[in-house]
Amino acid sequence: MATAVTGLRDWALASATRGLSVVDRALNEEDIRLAITGLSGAGKTVFLTSLIANLLAMAQGRATLPALQAVLDRHGGGRLRGVRLVPPGAGATPPFDIAAKLADLAGDSPHWPARTDHLAEIALELEIGPRGGMLGQMRGFVGVRRLRLRLLDYPGEWLLDLPMLGQGFSAWSRETLALLRQSPRAEAARPFLDYLGQIDGRRQAEEALVRRGHRLYREALARAQAEHGLRWLQPGRFLAPGPGVEQPFLWFFPIEGAGGPGSMIALMSRRFEAYRADMRSRLEALRGFDRRIVLVDVLGALAAGRAAFEDTERAIAAIGAALGGGRWFGRAAQVAFVATKADHVPELERANLRELLKSMAESGAGSGAGPVAGASFHVAAAIVSTTDGWADRPDGQREDVVWGRVLGEAAPRAYRVGSVPIRQPPAGFWSGRSFRLPIFTPPSIDPSGATGVPHLGLDTLLADVIGDRL
Amino acid sequence: MSGFRPGFSDEPPPPQREPVLEPGFVETTTPAPAAPDWSPASTAPPATGVGALGWIAGGLCLLLGGSLVMSMIGFAMDQMARSPTLGFVTLGVQAAAVLALGAGAGMELRAWRRLRLVDGLRLALTDPAMPLETARAAAIDWLDLLGARLPEVAITRQALLDCTSIAELRAMLDHRAIAPLQEQSRRAGERAGLQGAALVAIAPSPALDGLVAGVRGLVLLREVAAIHGLRPGLSVTIGLLRRVAHTALGVAAVDVAAASAADYALGAMPGVKHIAAAVPGAGLTARRLYRLALAVAEACSPRGDFTR
Ligand SMILES: Nc1nc2c(ncn2[C@@H]2O[C@H](COP(=O)(O)OP(=O)(O)OP(=O)(O)O)[C@@H](O)[C@H]2O)c(=O)[nH]1
Ligand SMILES: [Mg+2]
Numbered sequence: 001m002a003t004a005v006t007g008l009r010d011w012a013l014a015s016a017t018r019g020l021s022v023v024d025r026a027l028n029e030e031d032i033r034l035a036i037t038g039l040s041g042a043g044k045t046v047f048l049t050s051l052i053a054n055l056l057a058m059a060q061g062r063a064t065l066p067a068l069q070a071v072l073d074r075h076g077g078g079r080l081r082g083v084r085l086v087p088p089g090a091g092a093t094p095p096f097d098i099a100a101k102l103a104d105l106a107g108d109s110p111h112w113p114a115r116t117d118h119l120a121e122i123a124l125e126l127e128i129g130p131r132g133g134m135l136g137q138m139r140g141f142v143g144v145r146r147l148r149l150r151l152l153d154y155p156g157e158w159l160l161d162l163p164m165l166g167q168g169f170s171a172w173s174r175e176t177l178a179l180l181r182q183s184p185r186a187e188a189a190r191p192f193l194d195y196l197g198q199i200d201g202r203r204q205a206e207e208a209l210v211r212r213g214h215r216l217y218r219e220a221l222a223r224a225q226a227e228h229g230l231r232w233l234q235p236g237r238f239l240a241p242g243p244g245v246e247q248p249f250l251w252f253f254p255i256e257g258a259g260g261p262g263s264m265i266a267l268m269s270r271r272f273e274a275y276r277a278d279m280r281s282r283l284e285a286l287r288g289f290d291r292r293i294v295l296v297d298v299l300g301a302l303a304a305g306r307a308a309f310e311d312t313e314r315a316i317a318a319i320g321a322a323l324g325g326g327r328w329f330g331r332a333a334q335v336a337f338v339a340t341k342a343d344h345v346p347e348l349e350r351a352n353l354r355e356l357l358k359s360m361a362e363s364g365a366g367s368g369a370g371p372v373a374g375a376s377f378h379v380a381a382a383i384v385s386t387t388d389g390w391a392d393r394p395d396g397q398r399e400d401v402v403w404g405r406v407l408g409e410a411a412p413r414a415y416r417v418g419s420v421p422i423r424q425p426p427a428g429f430w431s432g433r434s435f436r437l438p439i440f441t442p443p444s445i446d447p448s449g450a451t452g453v454p455h456l457g458l459d460t461l462l463a464d465v466i467g468d469r470l
Numbered sequence: 471m472s473g474f475r476p477g478f479s480d481e482p483p484p485p486q487r488e489p490v491l492e493p494g495f496v497e498t499t500t501p502a503p504a505a506p507d508w509s510p511a512s513t514a515p516p517a518t519g520v521g522a523l524g525w526i527a528g529g530l531c532l533l534l535g536g537s538l539v540m541s542m543i544g545f546a547m548d549q550m551a552r553s554p555t556l557g558f559v560t561l562g563v564q565a566a567a568v569l570a571l572g573a574g575a576g577m578e579l580r581a582w583r584r585l586r587l588v589d590g591l592r593l594a595l596t597d598p599a600m601p602l603e604t605a606r607a608a609a610i611d612w613l614d615l616l617g618a619r620l621p622e623v624a625i626t627r628q629a630l631l632d633c634t635s636i637a638e639l640r641a642m643l644d645h646r647a648i649a650p651l652q653e654q655s656r657r658a659g660e661r662a663g664l665q666g667a668a669l670v671a672i673a674p675s676p677a678l679d680g681l682v683a684g685v686r687g688l689v690l691l692r693e694v695a696a697i698h699g700l701r702p703g704l705s706v707t708i709g710l711l712r713r714v715a716h717t718a719l720g721v722a723a724v725d726v727a728a729a730s731a732a733d734y735a736l737g738a739m740p741g742v743k744h745i746a747a748a749v750p751g752a753g754l755t756a757r758r759l760y761r762l763a764l765a766v767a768e769a770c771s772p773r774g775d776f777t778r
Contacts, residue, residue, distance in 0.1 A: 062510040069513065303493050387505045391498035403502045412502040417493040435493045443508065448599040454508035 028143045032466055033288050037154040037323070038295030039231050039315060040240060043340040043382055044153050045113050047295060048122070049101040050382040050453045051151070051462070052085075053445075055124060057452030059083035064452035067459035071467040076132035079470075081144060086123035093285065094243055096122035096153055105383070105453070106445040111407070118242040119285060120153040128470060147469065152289055157236030160315055161279050162322040164234060169269035173254035176234060180220070180254070184228045184307050189220035192253070201255045201265040210251055210264060217253035229304030229434065231315040235275060242282075249274035291334050291465055292323045298339040298357050299417060303435040313360045313424075320361050324375060335375045336465050337361050342456055343381035344437055345417050346388050346400040350456075354379045355422035363424065376464060380457035385440035386415070404440035581701035584615060585709055588700070591772035595640050605636055609643055612772055616699040620647055640773070648771050655694045655770075659763025662690040663756035670752045683755045690759055691766050698770035713769035714762070 038044050054064040059082050063069055072079050088095040097120075101113045126147040130136040164172055177196075180189050195216050199209055218238045224230040225239060233239060237250060252268035252275070259265030286292075294316070301312035316337075324335050339357040342350050358377045386404035391414035393399060401414040415438060421429065445453055542564055550557030591612045594605040609630050613623065620626060626646040633639040669682045691710060692702035700706055 057510070058513075061513050063513050064510045384508075387503050389500075389503040391496045391500040393496060393498060399496055401496055414496040414498050414500065414502070415494070416496055431492060433492075437493070438495075443505070448597055451508065451510055 024143060029146045029148065030469070031148045031150060031288075032469055033150045033152070033290060034465065035152040035154050035286055035289035035292045036295065037156045037159060037292065037319065038340070039156040039297070039312070039319075040115065040117075040225070041300065042156065042295040042297045044295055045101065045116055047293075047338075047340065047380075047382040047458075048096060048151055048153055049098060049105065049113065050455050051458060052098050052122070052124060053102060053449055054452040054455060054458060055083050055126070055149075056085075056449055059126075060450055062451055064455075065459035065462060067463040068467070068470075069459075071463045072128070072470050075136065076129070079129040079131070081127035081129055083124055083126050086125050086148065088121075091121065093119060093121040093152075096120035096151070098122060102445075102447075102449065105442050106447040106449075110442045110444055112439070112442060116153065117155070117240045119155060119158075122151050124149045124151070149466070150289075152285070154286060155236065155240040156294070156315070156319055157233070157240045158279070158282055159236070159319045159322045160232065160234055161236045162283075163318065165276060165279065169252075169265075169272040170256070170258065172234075172272070173256055176254040177256060179232075185220075185224055185230065188224040188228055188230070189217075192216040192220040196255065199255075199264070201257050201268075202259040202263050204262060205264045205267040210253075210267065213253045213255070214251045229301065229308030229311075231301070231308070231312045232318075235279075237275070237279075247274075247278070249278065292336070293461070293465065294319055294323065294335060294337045294361075295340045296337060296357055296360070297341060297437075298353055298360070299341055299344050299420075300437050302356075302420065303417070303437055305432070305434040306430040308434065313363070316361050317363070320375065334465065336378060336461065337375060338378045338380050338461060341381055341437065342379045343384045343386045343404075343440075344402060344415070345420060346402055348400060349417065349420045350379045352420040352422045356420060359423040378457060378461045378464070380455070380461055382453075382455055382458065383442050384454040384456050385442050387412075389414070391416075404438070407439045407441050409441075577701070578703045578705050581703040581706045582709070584700050585706050587611060587615060588698075588770065588772050595636065595643070595772060600636065602634075602636055602639070605639055606630060606633065609639060609772075612699075613647065616647065616651075619697065619699060620650060622646075644773055648773050651698055651771060652764075652767050654697045655763050655767035656760075658690060658693050658697065659760040662686055662693075662759040662763065666759045667752040667756040670755045679755060683758055686755075687759060687762050690763055694763055694766040695770055698767070700770060710766060710769055714765045 036044050036048055057064045058069065059080055069080075085098065104111055104113045126149060128145045128147055130139045130144075167175070179185060180193065186193065192213070195213055199213065221233045221238050224233060241250070249271045252271040255265060255268065257265060296312070296316055298312075301309045320335060320337070337357055339353045342353060345353065354377050357379075361375065361377070386402035389401060389403050390398055391401045391403075399414075399416050401416045403412045403414055405412045443454055445451075546557060546560045546564060549560040587608075591605075591608040594600050594608045610627060613620075613627055613630065617623070629642050629646055630639060633642050666683055666686045669686065670679050673679060673682055688707070691714070692707065695702040695706060695710060700710075702710075
């Protein structure tokens with residue numbers, strides 16, 4: 001009898017728990033999906049790290065994100081009950097290793113996290129108390145809301161592939177090669193272009209020759225990116241291959257002409273088709289991420305010279321068009337463009353940076369993409385590594401500068417970029433030279449994470465992007 | 471200061487810089503400014519100091535305690551004056567009383583220390599800057615405090631010694647120690663719920679419901695504290711009550727599913743079901759006691775509300 005009762009009780013408890021936790025999840029759990037994208041080096045990883053560190057510190061009672069706090073406090077104080085990291089479930093997306101990133105930044109010798117060449121996901125759970133007022137209090141009886149902020153670090157290079165979806169192999173090859181033969185791409189791609197002259201794509205496919213061409217093309221892309229700051233480079237997976245071993249369908253390169261069955265061209269156009277299919281599945285990762293942040297290293301592009309700037313402009317416009325278009329679950333996706341690394345310029349120039357970003361995204365030299373609907377524009381520095389100030393030059397002129405310690409040096413130096421134009425600069429602006437932004441040492445950060453990370457503008461950005469759901 | 475140079479057009483123009491972007495370092499003798507402090511303000515409400523009531527209570531205690539001591543001394547001296555034998559007997563009695571008080575206070579202190587040990591471990595487990603060995607030592611200390619209340623302590627201890635990171639330590643502690651204790655507490659809560667419901671059913675007046683729940687709740691709190699290896703003295707009980715008040719809200723909300731499941735399960739039990747149907751307050755009392763058990767377990771365990 002007793003065991004029957006306990007058995008009945010256990011069964012009732014188990015099934016009730018199961019049923020009620022389903023109800024609880026339905027009532028109290030919500031998802032916000034926020035994709036962070038941008039071309040390589042735009043600062044995605046650093047941005048995510050700072051965002052998470054500051055949210056965690058905010059939950060521990062520090063005003064690290066004042067504007068976001070103000071949004072929360074609009075409906076009553078102390079509503080953020082806690083923030084925690086959600087352990088990865090059974091998904092296939094590689095997790096974003098926040099602990100390792102923080103260890104890089106907060107260690108004894110602070111340094112920037114390494115490059116990432118694939119997407120990564122992480123989720124935070126924000127426990128948010130009820131709003132004030134009668135309705136809010138009544139909502140409180142149902143439980144504390146658990147807002148899951150799912151964050152995705154998505155390589156912007158993959159979005160540059162989007163125009164390829166509408167092209168066949170020969171059309172793509174023609175367009176790509178025409179661009180590749182222009183300076184400064186031609187200099188970067190010299191060995192590849194020379195190789196193209198030595199082979200005939202209509203002949204029998206020789207795997208070794210295809211692989212060599214592929215390798216040379218890939219090297220050309222990497223050189224164009226690293227040495228000339230170019231950004232409009234396809235296919236994106238050649239630069240950001242993603243995790244795991246390489247699939248054979250990656251092994252192609254642009255080549256003109258038409259070939260019969262069994263020819264080199266036929267093989268590569270089959271691979272091209274497979275690449276496009278893979279690309280579609282890769283874009284699937286973005287499904288449901290209806291809020292997107294596009295990070296742009298505007299300053300880096302500006303400093304790298306005219307070709308790099310225009311290339312970035314084109315790439316940004318393409319990314320904006322890819323993200324802004326389409327409706328997800330009946331709602332237009334929101335896109336926020338952010339000019340990153342704003343700590344490289346003094347305060348006066350930061351507003352210009354935003355204006356410049358806006359005109360970059362809206363014009364998109366030659367890409368034909370119109371302005372992105374519903375886009376907003378911001379400036380931010382995820383981790384402020386400099387101090388605003390001024391410096392007197394030997395000729396007595398005073399300049400607005402930022403003071404920062406270059407990585408590996410002992411003393412801070414005064415750095416100035418010059419005036420940031422507010423829209424596409426005229427031809428006379430370009431000096432014909434290409435500069436690189438210095439890499440400043442990140443500030444030392446409290447390793448316990450209690451005080452967050454110094455940033456600029458992350459809070460207003462977040463308030464704008466997710467504020468409506470708090 | 472760089473681009474903005476106002477002036478009249480009939481005066482020689484000031485030297486113009488090219489509108490060319492030439493980023494670079496500026497040669498200067500200007501000293502670098504101090505880096506601004508990044509220390510975001512705390513958003514916690516300011517701590518309230520000792521208020522008027524605190525001072526009044528302190529004063530009253532001093533007054534009572536002081537006059538008690540004075541009257542004890544006076545009484546002993548009186549007796550001494552009457553007859554030395556009587557005086558020494560009085561002194562002896564008084565000394566025994568003081569000793570007993572001292573022993574009690576000592577026990578209270580030790581019990582309080584145990585609670586602090588749990589707090590210390592909780593801190594060690596959440597502070598990312600804490601070295602692994604320190605956290606491990608705190609965890610082992612806590613395990614020793616539990617003693618035989620846990621099954622297979624030796625395996626648990628070895629498992630903790632084998633952990634290679636704080637995250638692992640936390641998870642292992644949860645897995646091998648905290649979860650079983652939580653389960654025991656849950657069962658204590660169920661038992662208390664059942665008894666509470668029965669008591670409410672036989673209480674002569676509905677006005678006594680609250681009293682029944684309160685008394686059974688206090689007993690439950692001490693039970694759960696004992697499950698967690700704490701000695702539920704006066705100070706520990708009060709300390710726990712405060713913590714429970716602090717966490718109860720969170721527990722109530724977070725475990726809405728679990729607690730409602732308990733309602734359901736308690737309701738499904740033949741005893742409670744019938745009592746609850748007949749006596750309106752009984753089900754509520756049972757539910758409250760069950761939730762209290764969960765809240766106290768959370769307050770007593772070193773993972774606290776970080777368990778989730
Ligand atoms: N001063 C400063 N430098 C920054 C900031 N954000 C990024 N950087 C610099 O930009 C570099 C690249 O940042 P990442 O976050 O790794 O860029 P990413 O977009 O993740 O790049 P990939 O992983 O290569 O796609 C860093 O190593 C820093 O040197 C910032 O807020 N301030
Ligand atoms: Mg990265």
